[in-house]
Amino acid sequence: MKSYIGADLGGTKLLLGELDGEGRILRTERFPSGPLSQREALDLLQRALDKFLATRTPGYEPAAVGLGLIGRIDGKTGVWHEIDRNRGEALPLGRLLRERCGLPCFLDNDVRSAAKAELRFGEGRHTRDFVYLNVGTGIAAGLVSGGRMITGGHCNAGEVGHTSSGLSLGVPCPCGRSDCAEAIASGSGIDRCARLLRRQFPDTALTFPESGRVSAGEVFRLSEKDALCRTLTENAATAIANLIMNLVRFSDPDTVVLGGGVVADGFLFPRILEKLNAHTVRFVTRGIRLTSLDPASIGLLGACSNAILGMEETA
Numbered sequence: 672m673k674s675y676i677g678a679d680l681g682g683t684k685l686l687l688g689e690l691d692g693e694g695r696i697l698r699t700e701r702f703p704s705g706p707l708s709q710r711e712a713l714d715l716l717q718r719a720l721d722k723f724l725a726t727r728t729p730g731y732e733p734a735a736v737g738l739g740l741i742g743r744i745d746g747k748t749g750v751w752h753e754i755d756r757n758r759g760e761a762l763p764l765g766r767l768l769r770e771r772c773g774l775p776c777f778l779d780n781d782v783r784s785a786a787k788a789e790l791r792f793g794e795g796r797h798t799r800d801f802v803y804l805n806v807g808t809g810i811a812a813g814l815v816s817g818g819r820m821i822t823g824g825h826c827n828a829g830e831v832g833h834t835s836s837g838l839s840l841g842v843p844c845p846c847g848r849s850d851c852a853e854a855i856a857s858g859s860g861i862d863r864c865a866r867l868l869r870r871q872f873p874d875t876a877l878t879f880p881e882s883g884r885v886s887a888g889e890v891f892r893l894s895e896k897d898a899l900c901r902t903l904t905e906n907a908a909t910a911i912a913n914l915i916m917n918l919v920r921f922s923d924p925d926t927v928v929l930g931g932g933v934v935a936d937g938f939l940f941p942r943i944l945e946k947l948n949a950h951t952v953r954f955v956t957r958g959i960r961l962t963s964l965d966p967a968s969i970g971l972l973g974a975c976s977n978a979i980l981g982m983e984e985t986a
């Protein structure tokens with residue numbers, strides 16, 4: 672039977688997995704990573720794939736490798752253009768890995784990969800027009816129209832976190848604008864807002880770690896009784912609700928699926944829903960919902976979906 676190798680490269684680890692065509696995980700292996708340059712990531716991926724492919728699952732033959740990575744990626748050519756605007760060289764990762772492991776390699780960025788997992792194994796089984804909105808460390812979306820992912824002329828479509836949240840708080844965003852949805856409602860944005868507002872709420876019980884970020888989960892847990900956390904939570908829910916309504920106007924989906932670490936615990940979800948304008952979302956007939964895919968494996972499933980969809984497109 673055919674299997675697919677997925678490689679989900681995040682900030683702290685590389686997760687490799689072998690999945691069957693139905694998305695069932697046959698085996699996985701973790702490799703520690705950290706902040707890597709593209710060349711270092713290539714080196715890690717080559718070594719990890721060598722090791723992983725040296726073991727075979729009885730009854731299965733790997734057909735292709737799929738990768739989910741951060742940054743700007745051309746899924747059609749397999750070129751990883753950049754991690755961010757300060758760290759970039761056009762690395763032909765798909766070709767280099769194919770030469771190394773002898774299998775076709777398909778890649779895309781992490782959020783579009785998760786959206787492809789949704790397309791193949793989640794909401795995409797019921798609809799051809801949906802938005803997958805990821806609210807994690809950052810905010811981005813996979814926009815699926817007519818069953819096709821919108822990628823744009825520079826492989827940059829879906830960076831919707833850098834659109835106005837509709838709030839006027841004066842929160843600077845690393846992109847150069849202020850009050851972007853990502854600057855207010857992402858994991859990094861909630862941290863930034865908490866630190867900006869800290870002096871206005873001297874009695875807050877929120878933990879401010881010396882290194883690392885304020886915990887969005889702690890902000891939500893404290894929001895019933897802590898004024899700072901209530902403000903942060905309220906602003907995040909408003910920013911995400913406004914973003915959803917803008918996206919609905921933009922691509923006319925019948926489903927909006929939310930995923931990512933900030934929404935995974937379900938706390939923010941009802942608070943987002945109550946801020947939606949019924950008229951604006953009236954054509955979202957399948958609703959606004961949390962992903963039904965397991966947050967712990969959606970990255971791996973997305974990476975494998977790149978391989979499965981890539982093989983179908985080239986067949």
Ligand SMILES: [Zn+2]
Pocket residue numbers: 832833834844845846847848851853854
């Ligand atoms: Zn921005």
